[in-house]
Amino acid sequence: MDNFVWQYVTLQGVRLREWQYGSYLHRLVGLLYAWRQSSWLMQHADFIGLGLVSLVFGLAPFVSSSLIGVLLGAIALFWLLLTLSDSPGWEGSQEAGGLKPFFTPIHLLVLLYWAIATVATALSPVKAAAFTGWIKLTLYLLLFALVSRVLRSPRLRNWLIVLYLHVALIVSVYGIRQRIFGAAQLATWSDPTSVAGRTIRVYSYLGNPNLLAGYLLPAILLSLAAIFVWRGWFPKLLAATMLVCNTLCMIFTDSRGGWIGVAVALIGFSSLLIYWWQPRMSPFWRTWSFPIALGAVVGLILMAVLFVEPVRNRVSTMFMGRRDSSNNFRMNVWAAVIDMIRDRPILGIGPGNTAFNRIYPLFQRPRYTALSAYSIFLEVLVETGIVGFTAFLWLLLVTFTQGGIQLQRLRNQTNRDGYWLIAALAILLGMLGHGAVDTVWYRPEVNTLWWLTVGLVASYYVAQERTRSWELAPVE
DSSP states (O other): OHHHHHHHHTTSSOOHHHHHHHOTGGGGTTTTHHHHHHOSGGGGHHHHHHHHHHHHHHHTTTSOHHHHHHHHHHHHHHHHHHHHTSOSSOOEEEETTEEEESOOHHHHHHHHHHHHHHHHHHTOTTHHHHHHHHHHHHHHHHHHHHHHHHTTSHHHHHHHHHHHHHHHHHHHHHHHHHHHHOOOOOSOOSOTTSTTTTOOOOOTTTTOHHHHHHHHHHHHHHHHHHHHHSOSHHHHHHHHHHHHHHHHHHHHTTOHHHHHHHHHHHHHHHHHHHHHHGGGSOHHHHHHHHHHHHHHHHHHHHHHHHHOHHHHHHHHGGGSGGGSHHHHHHHHHHHHHHHHHHHSTTTOSOSSHHHHHHHGGGTOOTTOOOSSOSSHHHHHHHHHHHHHHHHHHHHHHHHHHHHHHHHHHHHHHTOTTHHHHHHHHHHHHHHHHHHTSOOGGGSHHHHHHHHHHHHHHHHTOOEESSOOTTSOOOOO
16 A cells, blocks of 8 residues: 555656646647648757757856857747647657657656746746746756657767766866966855865856856766766776866865765765666675675765865865854855745745845845855745745655666666666756755756756656556556
């Protein structure tokens, strides 16, 4: 009975095919199907979608947020055109006895969160400001919708990952150069009275070390996975070079939140890697591999803290409480945000930093101005209230559950693409760890990577055609 309930909570039992046929929204699918059949351009729709998505991830570190917004707008329009011209039936490619549909349980929870954010916008005390945030959120979610569709193809998936890793390598190399030759500190990113106050914090092309750390975290995990996926010594050497450069640049950001995120992600990656290799392990390693791997990762982190002085100095500030100005600033912001949540606990103030900036001054402590809540969990609570926060946690639960199910399937098939899925799940954990103490998610360079990763997990979804009663089943 408990297992049955769990399957329904994690939407393993939802009959998406029946839901789609009964949905009024789904009836819009296929309105332009006849036109698409005669269009030469739309015969290559996935490649066009890949091109638009590639522009976002290829240009994101180097261009303004406005241009990224324009590209996201183009993606939204193309996704709408693609959806209206799709086959009105149960669409999906065949794989291993199952279907890879365009719409997954993860999509269902994303749609739910968007609907709650829409209601929060309509009821916001600052509707115009919240509407601006709602538009941004909608664009990000439509990026997810297109990415999850395009990445169903292993070839297109590999192309996009390779593109992002090469762009991240350029960003990392420039960041390392800043550490060697020096870089102007554009703001007081460290407490000038602390031992780490005079350290050069690199920011590469992104203008902020915390933002750079958020951008590089997925690159570290994907370059680590590439060592296992890419064939041949030269590609593996390239992946190892990327891993070293991304890791060094991450260290040079001196971003405590970024380091927390990497530590959480590496523990997650190691655990999933052991799960992946378990069927081929001897009884001894099946028992002891996880404790040994966990000890190795923790030991590596402790060695960096004990023997690398800049790391030791920066980590020590995490335990200084209010004696560190950065910690004190965040604590005062969090206190004000909690007051904001208490004022509107059900549906919040509406999405986006524009709405936050209109309401926060009414609650802020003197001299502690802020552009965000400095915690993604508090940010979701203040924007969409308890209702939206519950949907967000549900989305995470379904994403990790579906990721685990598909990882098991890929492991049974000994499919190398499973390493990308391992990296994606570890990235989500790491970004949540970083996001707990910062809100770099709300910058497009990082927010797009979050939805890329969620889309990567969703792209592996396979619905079995003939299964038990609680699983997906076709309509008779």
